[in-house]
Amino acid sequence: MRHVAVIGSGPAGYYSAEALQKSFGGAVRIDVIDRLPVPYGLIRSGVAPDHQSIKAVYRRYEKVALTDDVRFVGNVAVGRDVSVAELLDLYDAVILATGAPNDRPLGIPGSDLPGVVGSAAFVGWYNGHPDFADLDPPLGVEGAAVIGNGNVALDVARILAKTPVEFVGSDIVAHAFEALGNSAVRDIHILGRRGPHQIAMTPKELGELGHLADAMPRVDPADLPPAADDAALEPGLRKSVAHLRDFAGGAGAGLGKRKSIHFRFFAMPVAIEGDDRVERIRVEKTRLDEARRAVPTGETQDISCGLVVSCIGYSTPPIEGVPYDDRLGRFRNTDGAIGDGLYCVGWARRGPTGTIGTNRPDGYEVAERIAADLGGGASGKAGRPGLDRLLESRGVDIVTFRDWQKIEAAEAGRARAGSPREKFTSIADMLAARGG
Structure with missing residues (x-):
């Protein structure tokens, strides 16, 4: 069994998780980590609210998220709650799918x-x-x-x-x-x-x-x-x-x-x-x-x-210890590879170009590269249990995908007439909607 951490739960993150499942044929455990308690990144917060047909792609990511070998780990900020170096110690590979939110x-x-x-x-x-x-x-x-x-x-x-x-x-x-x-x-x-x-x-x-x-x-x-x-x-x-x-x-x-x-x-x-x-x-x-x-x-x-x-473009925020290209506003990489065990996909890899669907071949290419780099055999890394122990020791309150579904149901329940949902706009309200 191999262990991979994907940082970012937007299109690039979930397409990468989907690709990893196929590349490893089930012999992988994937943790999709996000700073917010809610998933989908650009789909939730970037696509225009009157473009619901485009937002519907989240159903594909939902199917991936509900499989046994993929876990959503929300409300965890890389750099604040856990470092990239610590994740590299815990996982066989770490994929940066942080987008370009700046x-x-x-x-x-x-x-x-x-x-x-x-x-x-x-x-x-x-x-x-x-x-x-x-x-x-x-x-x-x-x-x-x-x-x-x-x-x-x-x-x-x-x-x-x-x-x-x-x-x-x-x-x-x-x-x-x-x-x-x-x-x-x-x-x-x-x-x-x-x-x-x-x-x-x-x-x-x-x-x-x-x-x-x-x-x-x-x-x-x-x-x-x-x-x-x-x-x-x-x-x-x-x-x-x-x-x-x-x-x-x-x-x-x-x-x-x-x-x-x-x-x-x-x-x-x-x-x-x-x-x-x-x-x-x-x-x-x-x-x-x-x-x-x-x-x-x-x-x-x-x-x-x-x-x-x-509206002149976006850049990926730097992460301590990760090579960064200030001119291009993204991580330095060669075909998605940053360094030993560290990769990037989507806008964090190539800059803010292309459509939502462009992230799919990008994620598959990097997943295939990770599979080739790691080869067969058992991991030896702590993976998911190791991350849980580390976050628990630091008092980090993680949000699972099941928790997100409770938040999602609460948003649907408070929607005005004609709207599919009324989003919570504060993290505290999101966590409260999750309940005990």
Whole structure:
């Protein structure tokens, strides 16, 4: 029997656990360790609350979690309750599946003003993550700027633009549902340094903006390249650009709608200004050089806004004793291998790229490598019993998957009408819901 610890219970963590089961043919015991008392990571706290069909992938992870050779160990923080070095002593292999939960810094003057938030914080706020439940973003303003040209920027803009009725069926948490229902935001500006052909927005997410009840997406036709140039794009991007062209041609369709979502291409944020809080963001017009890089032109414009959400990427937090690449914001690794017995998967391995499904082949590749590295034979490591003894000696109150199911049932029981659940937003409430 071999023993493996997986740190992180999001998609990368559970795909790795699933892969390890197959690679070892049942001769493995896997502990999936998470800082929070609740599993699923990005599925619970990152995927937009109105995208329940995407969140449904958790059912696959649930099947893995309920098998005898996989155990969820929640409410255990690596670095606080147990170190990576201690886990390497207890397990034959340790996989870091910690994701990339930290916002990359915006790095322009004024980015520290109140009213500037990162997308991890803002998304965590409306998804009920305990770290961000008290964020209280300024929504009593008319203008909001969303920096970025990816799907996260679209999620943020869409959530800001929706009416309360449009959240029926979602699991947006009560504090965000109420605050957004009372929001004064009317103009949402999506800022991108480059043009329509360089976006990282998928057709489905872009298309949703065209069906909002009280908001109209707007694109300046002058920002669009010649239509004939679209033929050279890959099919998905071509569909996305087709949505932008539709938005550019639908100026009259927004009559009667109170909100506007303005796509501002070739607009590079250079400063955020205001007296004690955000009042405006300054952007510099850019052009594309031959390598399709954004080149500043010196022409600037101020956009009035009281909220800035930066959606420019994420980084993996360092862990003491684990080699880290500061430039790329992830662990240093070679094809998922960090060092003797230590591996990484998902965003912790390759940075915040790809979709949820991208983590599956990633996890399988690393699992096969671990199986090859360990070979056959018995372990000799203490594994699960050793971890339990260590955590008990330190007074750590672990949460099992059965405990999580009690929390899950309590969340479903307190849901408002039309919602699948009302998440607990504090660890203390989660632990209390687990009961004795």
